[in-house]
Amino acid sequence: MTRRHALRIMVGVVCLIPPASFAGETAETVLIRQTLEKDRSGRRRGDAELVMSAFRDNEVVVYDGHASIDTRAWTVLHESREAFGSSLVRDLQANDYDIERTVTFINVWEKRAFATVLDSGMVTDRATGESRVIIEEVLWTFLKEDEQWRATALVVDVGDSTSGPAAGSPPNAEVQEALVAEAAAWSEGNARDVLSHVDEGILVIECGYSSNPAKWLTIFSTFDELEKWVDGRLDRMDYEVDRQVVHTSVGANRSEAIAVTRDVIRAKYFAGDAEVRQERLSTWMLTRQGGDWKARQVLIKSKPFAPTQAVLFPGDIALP
Numbered sequence: 001m002t003r004r005h006a007l008r009i010m011v012g013v014v015c016l017i018p019p020a021s022f023a024g025e026t027a028e029t030v031l032i033r034q035t036l037e038k039d040r041s042g043r044r045r046g047d048a049e050l051v052m053s054a055f056r057d058n059e060v061v062v063y064d065g066h067a068s069i070d071t072r073a074w075t076v077l078h079e080s081r082e083a084f085g086s087s088l089v090r091d092l093q094a095n096d097y098d099i100e101r102t103v104t105f106i107n108v109w110e111k112r113a114f115a116t117v118l119d120s121g122m123v124t125d126r127a128t129g130e131s132r133v134i135i136e137e138v139l140w141t142f143l144k145e146d147e148q149w150r151a152t153a154l155v156v157d158v159g160d161s162t163s164g165p166a167a168g169s170p171p172n173a174e175v176q177e178a179l180v181a182e183a184a185a186w187s188e189g190n191a192r193d194v195l196s197h198v199d200e201g202i203l204v205i206e207c208g209y210s211s212n213p214a215k216w217l218t219i220f221s222t223f224d225e226l227e228k229w230v231d232g233r234l235d236r237m238d239y240e241v242d243r244q245v246v247h248t249s250v251g252a253n254r255s256e257a258i259a260v261t262r263d264v265i266r267a268k269y270f271a272g273d274a275e276v277r278q279e280r281l282s283t284w285m286l287t288r289q290g291g292d293w294k295a296r297q298v299l300i301k302s303k304p305f306a307p308t309q310a311v312l313f314p315g316d317i318a319l320p
Contacts, residue, residue, distance in 0.1 A: 028108045032115060032142060032149045036103060039151075040119070043097040048089045052081070056143060056150040059201070060084050061256050061285065061296075065139075067159030069211040071283040071302050072169075072260045074155065075249035079256040096124040099134060109218035111144040112203050116158075116213045139213065141203065141297065152201075153285065153297065160211075171245040175257050175286060178293040183243035183263065191234045195227055199287055199294040202226055209280075211303040219300075240266040246281075257293065259284045260302065 035054045042050030060081040066073045078084040099121035106115040117138050124131040139155040178197060185193035204220040220226040233239075247260040261282050268275040285297040 026108070028113070028144075028149070029106045032106055032108070032113055033103055035142070035149045035151065036101065036115070036117060036140070040099065040101045043092070043099060046092045046096065048085065048092055051088060051092075052085055054151055055081060055084070056145070056152050057081065059143075059152045061153045061287075063153070063155045063258055063285070065137075065155045065158035067157050069158070069160055069303055071258075071281070071299065072247040074258055074283070075169075076251035076256050076258055077156070079251035079253050083253075094126060096126055097134075098122045098124070104137075105214045107213065107216065107218060109221050112218060112221040113142040113144070113149065114205065114213065114216070114218075115140045115142070143201070169247050169249060171259070172248040172250050172257065175248045175250065175259050175293050176245040178286070179245050179259060179261055179284065180243055182295075183241040183261075186234075186239040186241045186265075189234050189238065191227075191230050194230050194234075195223075197292075197294055198223065198226065199289070199296040201296060203297045205297070205299050207299050207301045207303060209301050209303055216299075236271075237267045237269055255288045257284075257286045257288075259286060 038054040039051050042048065042052075042054075058081070060078070061076070062078040062084050064075050064077040066075065068074070078087060099119050102118045102120070104116045104118055107113060117140065119134060119136045119138060121134055122131045123134050136156065137158045139158050140151055141153040142149045143152050144150075182194060182197040185191075185197070200223050202220060202223050203218070204226065206217045206219050208215055208217070210216070220229065242264040244262045245259060246262050248257060249259075250257040261284065263278075263280055263282060265278045265280075266275065267277075280300065281302040283299040283302045284295050286293045287296045288294075
């Protein structure tokens, strides 16, 4: 039985649980749940304006997971708030949504957060009256501004399949060039060049080779945090990064992209002979700025790839 089939059974069980207080609930997770409810309630009412109130004004990107846990199957669906909003209006005019939402996980770190939800119910075509069952997992990313949590990105239809397009798509030349240049900057020990490939709103998440977001960890939630860490690393260590770009998807307007790299990283301290070697997949959400592609969000150690050799020093944190 696949995880998606199992979810069909779980949905009925979860819906019987009363909406009492949740374990580990905080003021921030309560606010995030309220934002998620704006989206759900707006879809049920056919109110696009209410749905869009859950999203940031100037940063909304939507990716399609194609029912896969393998990010080499993920593609760019909508590149902007305007594109997403227009699609939403057409969808709500054509379809009636009767859905319930189970928030399965929320991770908050300072002013950034990510969450997963399970949406279930029925979608009815307003013109024909035909209905279909919907069971869909969605990965949300949030930013807190002016004491409000607003969504910045979605990955819809995150599933459990590893078949089909998970082999990856041919790399886009410009995206590939940017990611290869980022790897080269590490090998050259050039912190400034490394950071030149990063967006000011960067978010870095360590997946730990797991498809379960409950096991994920936010490592860097601001550019300043990442900058200090990169400077410290390159002051103490010599890096060699061998990178292969195995998948890219670029939006129709060529302003947003998603890519997956397969990296072999070797790092050695300047003082002593200790050395680290690590092999991994990383998933990059990139945005185009002035002709340059910059990383907005990175999921390192992505599933399903497992390292052939990953040796870290005791107490050391993940490699970049």
